[in-house]
Amino acid sequence: MATPVEKWVEEQARLAKPDRIWWCDGSEEEARKLMEIGMKKEKILDYPLFWELNQKTWPTAYYHRSHPTDVARTEQLTFVCHPKQDQAGPNNNWMAPAEAKEKLTKLTDGCMRGRTMYVLPYMMGHPDSPYAKSCVQLTDVSYVAVSMRIMTRMSKGVLDKIGNSETFVKGMHSVGDFDPNRRFIMHFPQESLVWSIGSGYGGNALLGKKCFSLRIASCLGQREGWLAEHMVVMGIEDPQGKITYITAAFPSACGKTNLAMLQSALPGYKVWTIGDDIAWLNVGPDGRLYAINPETGFFGVAPGTSMKTNPNMVHTLKAGKFYPTLFTNTGFDLDRMEPWWEGYDAPTPAKMVDWQGKPWTPGQEGKVAHANSRFTVSMYNAPTLSREFDNPKGVPISAILLGGKRTQLVPLVTEAFDWAHGVFLGARTGSETTAAAAHQVGVLRRDPMAMLPFCGYNMGDYFGHWLSIGQRLKHPPKIYGVNWFRTDEDGKFIWPGFGDNIRVIKWILDRVNGRIGAKETPLGLVPHTADLDVSGLSIPKDKMEKLSEVDRPLWQAEVQDIDKFLNSFGDHLPAEMRRQRDMLVKKLG
Numbered sequence: 154m155a156t157p158v159e160k161w162v163e164e165q166a167r168l169a170k171p172d173r174i175w176w177c178d179g180s181e182e183e184a185r186k187l188m189e190i191g192m193k194k195e196k197i198l199d200y201p202l203f204w205e206l207n208q209k210t211w212p213t214a215y216y217h218r219s220h221p222t223d224v225a226r227t228e229q230l231t232f233v234c235h236p237k238q239d240q241a242g243p244n245n246n247w248m249a250p251a252e253a254k255e256k257l258t259k260l261t262d263g264c265m266r267g268r269t270m271y272v273l274p275y276m277m278g279h280p281d282s283p284y285a286k287s288c289v290q291l292t293d294v295s296y297v298a299v300s301m302r303i304m305t306r307m308s309k310g311v312l313d314k315i316g317n318s319e320t321f322v323k324g325m326h327s328v329g330d331f332d333p334n335r336r337f338i339m340h341f342p343q344e345s346l347v348w349s350i351g352s353g354y355g356g357n358a359l360l361g362k363k364c365f366s367l368r369i370a371s372c373l374g375q376r377e378g379w380l381a382e383h384m385v386v387m388g389i390e391d392p393q394g395k396i397t398y399i400t401a402a403f404p405s406a407c408g409k410t411n412l413a414m415l416q417s418a419l420p421g422y423k424v425w426t427i428g429d430d431i432a433w434l435n436v437g438p439d440g441r442l443y444a445i446n447p448e449t450g451f452f453g454v455a456p457g458t459s460m461k462t463n464p465n466m467v468h469t470l471k472a473g474k475f476y477p478t479l480f481t482n483t484g485f486d487l488d489r490m491e492p493w494w495e496g497y498d499a500p501t502p503a504k505m506v507d508w509q510g511k512p513w514t515p516g517q518e519g520k521v522a523h524a525n526s527r528f529t530v531s532m533y534n535a536p537t538l539s540r541e542f543d544n545p546k547g548v549p550i551s552a553i554l555l556g557g558k559r560t561q562l563v564p565l566v567t568e569a570f571d572w573a574h575g576v577f578l579g580a581r582t583g584s585e586t587t588a589a590a591a592h593q594v595g596v597l598r599r600d601p602m603a604m605l606p607f608c609g610y611n612m613g614d615y616f617g618h619w620l621s622i623g624q625r626l627k628h629p630p631k632i633y634g635v636n637w638f639r640t641d642e643d644g645k646f647i648w649p650g651f652g653d654n655i656r657v658i659k660w661i662l663d664r665v666n667g668r669i670g671a672k673e674t675p676l677g678l679v680p681h682t683a684d685l686d687v688s689g690l691s692i693p694k695d696k697m698e699k700l701s702e703v704d705r706p707l708w709q710a711e712v713q714d715i716d717k718f719l720n721s722f723g724d725h726l727p728a729e730m731r732r733q734r735d736m737l738v739k740k741l742g
């Protein structure tokens with residue numbers, strides 16, 4: 154008797170018509186075979202999928218160049234297919250499930266001819282965790298198969314775990330012909346199914362990541378009483394050796410990976426990484442909020458990564474422990490067979506090819522690495538990996554940071570008065586767009602809890618769900634708004650950021666532990682000047698004050714934009730959010 158997984162795989166194979174089916178076991182030996190295939194035989198693009206990099210300087214590292222139109226998430230081609238449009242909300246593109254399936258069936262018919270269909274059984278979360286989910290993804294490209302091995306817990310054992318159960322998460326993926334006109338990333342929350350065609354890019358193709366662990370999982374969380382969030386999970390060890398756990402949500406390419414591995418600028422503090430992108434949050438039996446990271450890898454932004462900004466990531470990329478590490482769309486030094494990107498601190502190679510394979514010399518116009526070029530590397534390579542990483546229960550969270558990239562207006566750090574005020578603070582958060590998705594960069598948009606592109610259901614209901622989680626918490630974490638990105642008149646960042654962000658975190662730990670007071674503003678509580686440790690920094694006093702200032706006229710204008718956004722949720726917006734909004738307006742005077 155075929156198992157439900159086998160039946161589903163057969164059904165999908167009948168439609169996609171691959172030449173062969175390869176059931177993956179997640180072993181290193183298998184990963185080596187896949188890399189060999191990607192380097193030599195796989196005819197997906199008109200060049201190889203992988204080049205081996207210099208194994209002396211970059212052990213276990215390989216280079217991948219994507220299709221030139223396939224370099225970022227495509228939000229306009231991403232749909233959430235609930236039975237009713239109302240369930241998807243104004244925050245999602247929606248298509249009726251039957252119509253979506255008809256479209257996808259046509260595009261998928263025969264799309265794997267001449268190719269191999271890889272069957273990837275994987276877990277999101279540690280297999281022993283009560284919060285983990287069993288999943289199966291199909292794909293027709295070695296790059297995706299190998300990436301999924303880095304990013305998830307892939308093994309044969311997952312199939313035994315699923316056994317005869319029908320409840321596993323299904324991911325159907327094909328790069329198709331890479332034509333953006335035939336590219337769709339569709340989600341069917343009722344069936345825990347993701348169907349993605351036409352893209353090999355991370356968030357569109359590694360279906361365990363944004364598609365399942367955020368869009369589908371947020372729907373599961375709404376039903377089952379938990380939260381799936383676009384968040385860092387980290388522990389901060391203080392000089393006394395006490396470790397406090399926090400989470401932090403910032404939009405794509407706004408500093409999560411850097412924060413998760415921060416090298417402290419303050420002596421005696423140390424950061425332990427649990428996750429850099431996704432957190433699943435559950436109310437524990439003790440009434441505290443517990444976080445797990447369902448992933449096992451980093452899919453991080455390369456540009457700007459250096460020994461100066463993120464030394465722990467450079468060590469991770471060079472560790473060569475877990476096989477393999479991938480670089481996608483960076484520059485490529487063909488003489489040394491090494492990757493390079495803007496902001497890396499090794500000297501600029503005299504001769505390179507750019508992310509599209511074109512010759513590139515330093516000083517020439519344009520960048521050698523794509524702004525959204527990335528690396529894929531195992532968390533087990535990280536020197537900062539927390540010893541709680543594999544803890545099936547997760548870690549108890551004391552503070553939640555919610556932020557965005559705001560060059561103006563938004564203070565460095567603000568503490569919410571309470572949980573409901575914190576939910577409003579998150580709901581009103583805006584951020585300037587980045588190159589992580591294919592759209593105009595630097596445009597302000599509301600991005601509540603950094604979940605605008607990832608919340609799989611109506612965001613009005615999502616705010617309500619956050620409020621209801623708060624009611625179940627006996628010891629709710631404190632909620633903070635943070636912004637590292639305020640600029641001065643010359644357009645320079647006022648706050649040094651990166652390792653110096655520990656100074657803000659130290660203030661947060663002091664607040665969480667009741668060691669210091671704070672100053673009330675209409676937005677929330679901000680640090681007394683003396684409480685933020687800026688020793689060794691040379692930020693002039695007036696600029697420091699600017700970082701905590703609340704400009705009332707500008708905030709009144711901001712409220713109008715917030716109103717426009719919140720009103721778009723109509724009846725789905727909880728009354729509590731309107732109450733919080735009115736309170737802000739009153740406080741602004």
Ligand code: GTP
Nearest residue numbers: 405406407408409410411454456457589637650651
């Ligand atoms: P995704 O993987 O897309 O979810 O992004 P992320 O949120 O993990 O962002 P990441 O840490 O990769 O940072 C993205 C960009 O922001 C990089 O170019 C960093 O150099 C820059 N960045 C990160 N932290 C800071 C900071 O504290 N200050 C400043 N000015 N820039 C930062």
Ligand code: SPV
Nearest residue numbers: 355356362363405430589
């Ligand atoms: C993001 O864009 O937020 C990422 C990269 O973390 S991706 O996985 O492609 O979504």
Ligand code: MN
Nearest residue numbers: 383405406430
């Ligand atoms: Mn992300």
